[in-house]
Amino acid sequence: MQCPCGSSISFQQCCLLLINQDNNAQSPEQLMRSRYSAYATEAADYIYQTYAQASRALQTIADISAWAKETKWLKLTIHAASDHTKHNNQTAVSDGNKEHNLPTVCFSAYYQHQGEYFLMKETSRFVVEKGQWRYLEGEVSNNEALIAPKRNQACFCDSNKKFKQCCGR
Numbered sequence: 311m312q313c314p315c316g317s318s319i320s321f322q323q324c325c326l327l328l329i330n331q332d333n334n335a336q337s338p339e340q341l342m343r344s345r346y347s348a349y350a351t352e353a354a355d356y357i358y359q360t361y362a363q364a365s366r367a368l369q370t371i372a373d374i375s376a377w378a379k380e381t382k383w384l385k386l387t388i389h390a391a392s393d394h395t396k397h398n399n400q401t402a403v404s405d406g407n408k409e410h411n412l413p414t415v416c417f418s419a420y421y422q423h424q425g426e427y428f429l430m431k432e433t434s435r436f437v438v439e440k441g442q443w444r445y446l447e448g449e450v451s452n453n454e455a456l457i458a459p460k461r462n463q464a465c466f467c468d469s470n471k472k473f474k475q476c477c478g479r
């Protein structure tokens with residue numbers, strides 16, 4: 311199976327290595343991709359573990375799992391990722407104050423939830439905790455319901471495929 315994150319390599323050689331904790335994410339973008347793939351494959355434990363500590367306290371594995379089960383993730387597009395190498399561990403530590411210095415990843419994702427299609431756009435912020443990249447929080451700038459095309463019409467995700475061969479499968 312091709313990796314859900316859209317990297318065009320196999321799931322086994324891509325995000326599954328992170329989800330199985332064989333490898334650690336080397337950048338916020340890699341962590342973000344692996345969390346997307348974890349949602350797509352209902353790996354709720356991994357999603358929970360990769361939240362920053364402060365955010366993890368607001369989550370439960372059961373809630374993450376329920377949301378993942380109700381949702382079919384269709385396509386991820388990364389728009390921008392800040393250069394994380396500019397952020398040393400000192401600036402990347404969350405201290406509860408303004409976190410403008412934290413590295414961000416801006417992405418959009420198509421998903422299906424309870425039979426309806428949506429496009430969401432988010433800017434996520436990441437911190438380093440105990441030497442590991444963690445997801446702190448995200449600001450959703452857009453989350454709109456989409457009108458599904460007819461089966462033979464072009465897919466809404468700009469793949470140049472017919473809907474029935476793409477997000478409508």
Ligand SMILES: [Zn+2]
Pocket residue numbers: 313314315316317321324325326343344347
């Ligand atoms: Zn991947």
Ligand SMILES: [Zn+2]
Pocket residue numbers: 385465466467468469476477478
């Ligand atoms: Zn599509």
